Amino acid sequence: MGKEGMALDRTTIVVVLKACLGFEDYDLAIQVHGKVVQMGFDLYAVTGSAIVDMYAKCKKLKVSIHFFDEMPEKNWVSWSALIVGCVQNDEYFSGLELFKKMQNERVRVSQSTYASVFRSCAGLSALRFCSQLHGHAVKRNFGSDIIAGTGTLDMYAKCDNLSDAKKLFKLLTNCNLQSHNAIIIGCAREGVQVHGLAIKSSFCSNVCVANAIMDMYGKCGALVEAHGVFDKMERSDAVSWNAIIAAYEQNGKEEETLSLFVWMLRSIEKLANFGAKMVIIGNSSRRASTTMEKLKTLGFDPSLFVGAITSGELTCQHLERLSIIQLKFSICNSLLLEIRGFGLKVVENVEEAEFVLAHRTEGLGRSSCASCPMKVEDLEKILEKYTAKKIPMMVANLDFVTVEARALRVMPGKDIAIS
Secondary structure (H helix, E strand, C coil), rough: CCCCCCCHHHHHHHHHHHHHHHHCCHHHHHHHHHHHHHHHHHCCHHHHHHHHHHHHCCHHHHHHHHHHHCCCCHHHHHHHHHHHHHHHHCCCHHHHHHHHHHHCCCCCHHHHHHHHHHHHHHHHCCCCHHHHHHHHHHHHHCCCCHHHHHHHHHHHHHCCCCCHHHHHHHCCCCCHHHHHHHHHHHHHHHHHHHHHHHHHHCEEEHHHHHHHHHHHHHHHHCCCHHHEEEEEECCHHHHHHHHHHHHHHHCHHHHHHHHHHHHHHHHHHHHHHCCEEEEEECCCCCCCHHHHHHHHHCCCCHEEEEEEEEEEHHHHHCCCCCEEEEEEEECCCCCHHHHHCCCCEEECCCCCCEEEEECCCCCCCCCCCCEECCCHHHHHHHHHHHHHHHHCCCCCCCEEEECCCCCEEECCHHHCCCC
């Protein structure tokens, strides 16, 4: 552009300066700065602010500060650029000092300025000053701003005040990806501390504690830490394998997930070869025989297992020959067919029921496998009658929602309160 004799203006120079930021090349920065001075653009706040930012990102904070002090014209962008530079170079106290000077000179503060100062507080772990600065931001009407709010909750989380961070997160409207990341990282930070405490107190040898820690790391995307816990476990169970496999699957690691699954299959084969008697205990509404048949489709050899115990079979055996009334899906589903296979008697008359089996809250089941759709309010009235009669009830799904391919479906735990 220059070789062709085209004139450069301040806007062009600012774009060039911002392009230099990505290189973080000090020699290139000096050359560009010289060109700016030659053209006289260094006297303007816009180009001057870009130069301050450029030197700071090149890890030349002293040069950046010197140039800032010599600037004849400064605005809030200039101040913010230098404060950001201090934070990026781990000069947190200098960033706070600049913010104080900025206030003394009555320069306007933006939400990005607050976010940078919050990072300074987090770097110093200055919790008391964090609260003061938060109050300052609220007084300046930045309390509901998403950028300043995210910076505030990140500050509290990094200062080990997760309680206030969670409170602030709940108050934020229109939370963005950065807000969620900040609170997740805060929770993960606390989780690491819990892990350290578990190690010191020898609780890590407890398989349940180790499984919970591994699950926590997986949900936070810390796969190296999750696998580290798994590798150090002296004894692992089905929950352990589920947790480590789920950790990789949830974080999009398909190959690792498949590799772990194959590893688990081989471990089961080794146990069987050593003479281990293995029984499958499943939270399934199906018959035990159905579960055993399904093993083949999952890649397991059914002959490796002695048998299976499912919650569905135990439940139905307990309810055998009882007259039950069923709270179910609004459409026919295979669970009712399973119930009929156990010889349970599904009644349609509310007065005849001896037991209530609830696994959805969309309608009442019929003996023909059909369903009579009903509103939750009407179902609640029926349940009140059973409560008065002291008729026992079993809730098959205590979840609030269940994840399906197309949507979240409400489950009995959301609509039925068991007292």
